[in-house]
Amino acid sequence: xKRQEPMKIKYISEFGLIKRVNNKVPALxxxxxxxxxxxxxxxxxxxxxxxxTMDMLIEGVHFDLRKFGAxxxxxxxxxxxxxxxxxxxxxxxxxxxxxxxxEDMPVKVVDDFYAxxxxxxxxxxxxxxxxxxxxSDKLICDxxxxxxxxxxxxxxxxxxxIGDIIFITGCLGGxxxxxxxxxTPRLMEAKILTKNFRIxxxxxxxxxxxxxxxxxxxxxxxGAVIAQEKIPLSKYALNCxxxxxxxxxxxxxxxxxxxEARKVVENFKKFSGTRLTPIGKIMPKxxxxxxxxxxxxxVVPVEKKGFEHF
Amino acid sequence: xKRQEPMKIKYISEFGLIKRVNNKVPALxxxxxxxxxxxxxxxxxxxxxxxxTMDMLIEGVHFDLRKFGAxxxxxxxxxxxxxxxxxxxxxxxxxxxxxxxxEDMPVKVVDDFYAxxxxxxxxxxxxxxxxxxxxSDKLICDxxxxxxxxxxxxxxxxxxxIGDIIFITGCLGGxxxxxxxxxTPRLMEAKILTKNFRIxxxxxxxxxxxxxxxxxxxxxxxGAVIAQEKIPLSKYALNCxxxxxxxxxxxxxxxxxxxEARKVVENFKKFSGTRLTPIGKIMPKxxxxxxxxxxxxxVVPVEKKGFEHF
Numbered sequence: 001x002k003r004q005e006p007m008k009i010k011y012i013s014e015f016g017l018i019k020r021v022n023n024k025v026p027a028l029x030x031x032x033x034x035x036x037x038x039x040x041x042x043x044x045x046x047x048x049x050x051x052x053t054m055d056m057l058i059e060g061v062h063f064d065l066r067k068f069g070a071x072x073x074x075x076x077x078x079x080x081x082x083x084x085x086x087x088x089x090x091x092x093x094x095x096x097x098x099x100x101x102x103e104d105m106p107v108k109v110v111d112d113f114y115a116x117x118x119x120x121x122x123x124x125x126x127x128x129x130x131x132x133x134x135x136s137d138k139l140i141c142d143x144x145x146x147x148x149x150x151x152x153x154x155x156x157x158x159x160x161x162i163g164d165i166i167f168i169t170g171c172l173g174g175x176x177x178x179x180x181x182x183x184t185p186r187l188m189e190a191k192i193l194t195k196n197f198r199i200x201x202x203x204x205x206x207x208x209x210x211x212x213x214x215x216x217x218x219x220x221x222x223g224a225v226i227a228q229e230k231i232p233l234s235k236y237a238l239n240c241x242x243x244x245x246x247x248x249x250x251x252x253x254x255x256x257x258x259x260e261a262r263k264v265v266e267n268f269k270k271f272s273g274t275r276l277t278p279i280g281k282i283m284p285k286x287x288x289x290x291x292x293x294x295x296x297x298x299v300v301p302v303e304k305k306g307f308e309h310f
Numbered sequence: 311x312k313r314q315e316p317m318k319i320k321y322i323s324e325f326g327l328i329k330r331v332n333n334k335v336p337a338l339x340x341x342x343x344x345x346x347x348x349x350x351x352x353x354x355x356x357x358x359x360x361x362x363t364m365d366m367l368i369e370g371v372h373f374d375l376r377k378f379g380a381x382x383x384x385x386x387x388x389x390x391x392x393x394x395x396x397x398x399x400x401x402x403x404x405x406x407x408x409x410x411x412x413e414d415m416p417v418k419v420v421d422d423f424y425a426x427x428x429x430x431x432x433x434x435x436x437x438x439x440x441x442x443x444x445x446s447d448k449l450i451c452d453x454x455x456x457x458x459x460x461x462x463x464x465x466x467x468x469x470x471x472i473g474d475i476i477f478i479t480g481c482l483g484g485x486x487x488x489x490x491x492x493x494t495p496r497l498m499e500a501k502i503l504t505k506n507f508r509i510x511x512x513x514x515x516x517x518x519x520x521x522x523x524x525x526x527x528x529x530x531x532x533g534a535v536i537a538q539e540k541i542p543l544s545k546y547a548l549n550c551x552x553x554x555x556x557x558x559x560x561x562x563x564x565x566x567x568x569x570e571a572r573k574v575v576e577n578f579k580k581f582s583g584t585r586l587t588p589i590g591k592i593m594p595k596x597x598x599x600x601x602x603x604x605x606x607x608x609v610v611p612v613e614k615k616g617f618e619h620f
Contacts, residue, residue: 006416008414008416009413009415009420014445017417017443021420021424026432026437029435029437034437035438035440040404040406040440042439044354052439052440054408054440054454055408061444061446094340094350096350097364098365098366099366100366100368100371101327103320106316107318107321107327110330114334118334118336127339127340129344129362130350133328136368137370137447140368140410142364142366144406144454
């Protein structure tokens, strides 16, 4: 008799695991929005929601401490969560950090980590209010950011409409060669967008444009077409595919109606020098998710190649 | 010339590291209370504060997955944070979890982990609203719980008064032999105490009675004397010192004025069957922290032996 090997995590993929957990989580009673967007949304005051998001970075998985230096790792530990708050149209207010530290680590490394973390916190007016410190084999940091958003400014992944123009901020691709360590969380851009324009859906690009746009499409039950030649490539991008599939760009991806999109194109530059680019259009669900290839002009289905942990 | 070895984490102790970080954190602007109590306290509604706490558990440091089973680890991952909410007099509402999972881990282990986690969440009406999933070498879980507390029910570590009677719930010691995995977070007891009595200070005993009472004394700038023979020993406690220095009891330690303490002793039992025991008294700071030894009746200074990670 052959003993069957147990089903392992690596066989079901990261999204498979998340879906598996989601299916077991009971329906929400008090929370407005749970798992499935950049932040959880909780009732707060009459005019505002509370936002909450958590991101873990693990030495050897997410960063090489010797290569990057602890200052940049500390900065990034906070920046990734700030990017999530931005993607919902929110303002970050408080943060907590759980840290796992090897006992043989020089104190200076931890000092540098916190220097990077607290410098970014100060820049964005985020207060460090708590956390937990533990012994571990490798440096582990997990950051929770609590923010707020005016109810009328809340932007979800699930409200993209057919005909919407798809925009991105900045340039994409090759973030692994540096930008992932010192990207600017797009809080200012998100604030300008949600305050002055009607944005239908938004997400931050952490796992690659293709993977994250796919999340908007799934949540909004729509399709999309994007033009590869429209996507501004970062100077570190190896090729056009980098912009689609490389992770950790931490730019904003958002959609707005055609009429609103025109206003965005005309007026956003009055508020910010950050590059905004229309790259495609929301289509009916049955259209699927396709890309117009740069050289061939062929319209082809987008492969699923965004970053997954397993 | 001899090259000096860099100062390492293990030489400055866990509390040393926390103090070092605290000294760099800027003064709070919007938060009511930051690092230094069981939870962070944030302004919320007119009558309530928001509470937030984070606790990380790491395989090999905090638990042995094979020995304990993932169900109990999942339960504990949430229970330790619920205990922190209880210690402030609060009600837990929402939680987020960051998980690091080895890719070779059987899916069933993660299922069991979440089963234990979600069962406890359901018992206390806590909604899982978000989190993060990552690949890691060992199982790592970090839980953030967001709760609320009526402003008049908030209890801090820093408000113990000279003459206060010191109480504990339950029995102490030997938690490592089992209780640390399935303790009951003292939310109900905390609710009864804060609703019906005037509690001056409170903390949950996670690092040993001696270590955690010492935190109340430091924050409140007072001293204390406790009678070792008064402390109810768990059946797993090896000896009297277990009750003072063993970690992970997750019972409540609180203080109330002598007058209020009499009311507590008379009336608490009408609300709950949980054992409550007066074990000592808050003294002036110059008295220090002393214990009346069980056998000798000598009054001796309490050694500093609470659990530290480094």
